[in-house]
Amino acid sequence: NAGVTQTPKFRVLKTGQSMTLLCAQDMNHEYMYWYRQDPGMGLRLIHYSVGEGTTAKGEVPDGYNVSRLKKQNFLLGLESAAPSQTSVYFCASSYSRVAFFGQGTRLTVV
Amino acid sequence: TQLLEQSPQFLSIQEGENLTVYCNSSSVFSSLQWYRQEPGEGPVLLVTVVTGGEVKKLKRLTFQFGDARKDSSLHITAAQPGDTGLYLCAGPTGNQFYFGTGTSLTVIP
Numbered sequence: 001n002a003g004v005t006q007t008p009k010f011r012v013l014k015t016g017q018s019m020t021l022l023c024a025q026d027m028n029h030e031y032m033y034w035y036r037q038d039p040g041m042g043l044r045l046i047h048y049s050v051g052e053g054t055t056a057k058g059e060v061p062d063g064y065n066v067s068r069l070k071k072q073n074f075l076l077g078l079e080s081a082a083p084s085q086t087s088v089y090f091c092a093s094s095y096s097r098v099a100f101f102g103q104g105t106r107l108t109v110v
Numbered sequence: 111t112q113l114l115e116q117s118p119q120f121l122s123i124q125e126g127e128n129l130t131v132y133c134n135s136s137s138v139f140s141s142l143q144w145y146r147q148e149p150g151e152g153p154v155l156l157v158t159v160v161t162g163g164e165v166k167k168l169k170r171l172t173f174q175f176g177d178a179r180k181d182s183s184l185h186i187t188a189a190q191p192g193d194t195g196l197y198l199c200a201g202p203t204g205n206q207f208y209f210g211t212g213t214s215l216t217v218i219p
Contacts (some may be wrong), residue, residue, distance in 0.1 A: 097202040
């Protein structure tokens with residue numbers, strides 16, 4: 001069972017570079033989320049989607065963009081990476097108010 | 111933002127000891143959840159409590175939802191090294207999940 005798969009698992013970027021994080025789920029869930037996790041701050045919602053073709057801002061959306069062109073995929077983009085975006089990023093999908101998470105992407109911006 | 115504050119932030123105990131983790135908010139939630147996250151992994155749901163005053167048991171773990179539905183607690187009896195991890199409370203609200211600040215538990219053999 002694949003569940004929620006994130007790629008890549010690790011990445012180092014230089015300030016100003018761009019990148020896209022890919023999230024894929026095989027559970028046919030409508031809802032998908034991107035969170036960042038920083039020490040002492042729990043999980044903070046960046047963007048989310050309630051279905052194919054829809055996206056919405058979460059708590060900390062600045063500096064990020066997302067797209068949900070296919071139901072199973074949710075992409076998170078950083079157009080110009082900043083050191084403040086160093087974090088662990090988690091994708092999740094949900095069904096019946098239960099969240100299922102990927103294994104995370106550890107991103108370091110130098 | 112509906113803040114969920116957890117305490118303590120860090121907890122290091124000896125195997126066999128008991129412990130309680132708290133999750134508090136000024137907001138009312140229709141339900142609260144507890145997730146456990148192991149190093150290098152994403153959080154995994156342990157339990158959902160939906161009724162004020164509700165108590166649920168999962169082996170050595172006991173979860174309680176406050177009467178006013180603003181707080182919850184997780185009690186672990188006779189902790190084992192396998193309980194080590196980050197415990198997160200969460201409040202599903204509308205289309206979103208609000209997560210607590212987390213409690214990092216280390217159980218020393």
